[in-house]
Amino acid sequence: GQDAPLLQVQGVRKAYGGLEAVSGVDLGLIEGRITGLIGPNGAGKTTLLNVISGVERATAGRIQFLGDEIGSLPQHRLAARGLVRTFQISRELGQLTVLENLLLARASQTGEGLISVFARPGRIRREEEAAIEVARSALQRVNMWRLADEPAANLSGGQKKLLELSRALMLKPRLILLDEPAAGVAPAMEEVLVATIRRLAGEGVNFLIVEHDLDVVAALCDHVYVMAAGKVLTEGPFAEVVSDARVVEAYLGLK
Ligand code: ATP
Numbered sequence: 001g002q003d004a005p006l007l008q009v010q011g012v013r014k015a016y017g018g019l020e021a022v023s024g025v026d027l028g029l030i031e032g033r034i035t036g037l038i039g040p041n042g043a044g045k046t047t048l049l050n051v052i053s054g055v056e057r058a059t060a061g062r063i064q065f066l067g068d069e070i071g072s073l074p075q076h077r078l079a080a081r082g083l084v085r086t087f088q089i090s091r092e093l094g095q096l097t098v099l100e101n102l103l104l105a106r107a108s109q110t111g112e113g114l115i116s117v118f119a120r121p122g123r124i125r126r127e128e129e130a131a132i133e134v135a136r137s138a139l140q141r142v143n144m145w146r147l148a149d150e151p152a153a154n155l156s157g158g159q160k161k162l163l164e165l166s167r168a169l170m171l172k173p174r175l176i177l178l179d180e181p182a183a184g185v186a187p188a189m190e191e192v193l194v195a196t197i198r199r200l201a202g203e204g205v206n207f208l209i210v211e212h213d214l215d216v217v218a219a220l221c222d223h224v225y226v227m228a229a230g231k232v233l234t235e236g237p238f239a240e241v242v243s244d245a246r247v248v249e250a251y252l253g254l255k
Contacts, residue, residue, distance in 0.1 A: 004064070004066055004067030005028050005029060005030060005031075005064075006029045006030060006031045006065070006066065006174070006175060006206055007027065007028070007029040007052070007063070007064070007065050007083075007175060007208070008027070008028050008029075008062075008063070008064040009025055009026060009027040009028075009048075009052065009061070009062075009063050010026050010061055010062045010063075010064075011024050011025075011026065011060065011061040011062065012024070012025045012026075012048070012051060012058045012060070012061030012062075012063065013025075013058060013059045013060040013061055014044075014047050014048075014050075014051050014056065014058055014059050015059045020059075020230055021044045021047040021230055022044040022047050022048050022051065022058075022230050023044075023229070023230035023231050024061070024230075024231065025044075025048060025061070025227070025230075025231065025232055026232065027225060027232070027235075029175070029206065029208060030223075031206060032201075032206070033206070033222040033223050034197070034198075034201050034206075034207045034209065034220055034221050034222050034223075035206075035207065035208045035209065035221060035222070035223050035224070035225065036208075036209050036210075036211060036217045036220065036221030036223070036224040036225070036238070037049075037208060037209065037210045037211075037224075037225050037227065038210075038211065038212075038214065038217055038224060038225070038226055038227070038241075039226050039227035039228050039233070039250065040228060040250055040251050040253075042229075043227040043228050043229065043230070043250075044227055044229075044230040044231075045210045045227055046179065046210065048227070049085060049177045049179060049208070049210055050085075051063070052083075052085075052177060052208070053075055053078060053083065053084070053085035053177050054070070054073055054074050054075040054076075054077070054078045054083075055075055055085065057071075057072070058071055065078070065081060065083050065175070066081075066174070068081075070083070079171045079173075080171075081174075082171070082172060082173050082174030082175065083173070083174065083175050083177070084168045084171045084173040084175070084176050084177070085168075085176075085177040085179070086164040086165065086167070086168050086176060086177065086178050086179055087164065087167075087179070088160075088164065088179070089101065089152050089160050089163060089164060091153075093152055094151065094152045094153030095151060095152075095153060096151070096152060097148065097149050097150060097151055097152065098139065098144060098147050098148050098149070098150050098151075098152055098155070098163055098166075099132070099135055099139075099148040099149060101152050101163060101167060102134075102135035102138055102139065102166060102167055102170050103128065103131055103132070103135060105167040105168075105170045105171065106131055106134065106135070106170045106171070107131075134170060135148075135166075135170065136148075137169075138166040138167075138169035138170050139166050141166065141169055141199075141200065141203075142162040142163075142165050142166045142169070142196050142200075143162070143192075143196070144159065144162050144163065144166055147159065156186065156189065157183075157184035157185045157186060157189070158185040158186060158189025158190070158192060158193060159189075160184075161181050161182075161184075161185055161189075161193055162192075162193070162196065164181075165178075165181075165196065165197070165200070169200075169205075173205055174204075174205070174206060175205075175206045175207070175208065176200075176205060176206070176207050176208075177207075177208050177210075178197070178207055178208070178209040178210070178211075179210050180210055180211055180212065181193055181197065181209060181211060181216070182211055182212075182213040182216040183212070183213075190213075190215075190216060193216075194216060194219045194220050197209075197220060198220065209221060214238075214242065217238060218238045218239075221238055222237075223235065223236070223237065224236065224237070224238045224241050226241050226244075226247050226250070228247075228250035229250075233246050233247055233250055234246060234247060
């Protein structure tokens with residue numbers, strides 16, 4: 001319904017053999033808020049992102065997106081509903097241009113244009129003009145259109161992160177699960193990334209962000225969940241959660 005929370009995670013567990021990476025997590029994401037997910041190494045943050053985005057199946061628990069049960073849907077079905085996870089640009093994708101990366105992100109969802117992206121690089125057919133328009137708009141939204149023809153491998157760390165974001169924008173996302181936007185990004189570009197994510201949030205894109213750099217989390221997130229050892233320790237505004245003694249202890253104890 002209309003008042004359903006954007007994303008509701010209830011009692012989610014994910015076990016790998018005897019090891020439980022996520023041990024009963026509840027989250028409630030509210031529309032219009034940038035939510036952060038922090039915690040020490042091995043806390044289970046990436047695993048939780050994988051489970052929410054359909055990359056992996058939860059061992060137990062419920063996940064609802066806009067009021068619908070989504071726990072059993074694969075990644076491409078979730079993306080079609082507007083729930084998209086970003087991925088680092090792999091070495092293979094680095095050989096494609098920025099524009100080709102975006103066309104591929106869309107083709108892998110829709111099946112359109114996939115063959116010609118690879119069979120005839122550099123020669124764009126008329127049928128792809130619509131896809132290119134979507135890509136142009138996605139790149140303009142992150143101020144990367146001027147780099148459309150650049151091989152992705154040539155981009156700086158920060159530009160690669162903007163490319164990851166624009167790949168997600170190809171799928172008309174309602175919620176982007178963002179994995180470490182500041183990792184490998186030069187300090188000057190951090191501000192650009194923060195400003196870009198904030199601007200997109202203002203345009204109606206919601207974010208759940210896993211990030212180790214707490215300055216970036218402080219600058220970006222309206223609400224923060226803290227995980228440790230597979231569980232949520234606490235949640236709240238950044239300033240509140242980082243002064244929580246249990247959070248301080250989790251960071252000091254496990255790092
Ligand atoms: P970091 O901040 O270091 O990325 P994280 O909070 O994202 O850590 P996860 O990567 O989710 O933590 O890992 C949580 C636990 O689950 C770790 O003990 C990890 O070794 C384990 N784990 C994650 N993925 C797998 C897997 N595919 N198979 C087995 N164990 C896994």
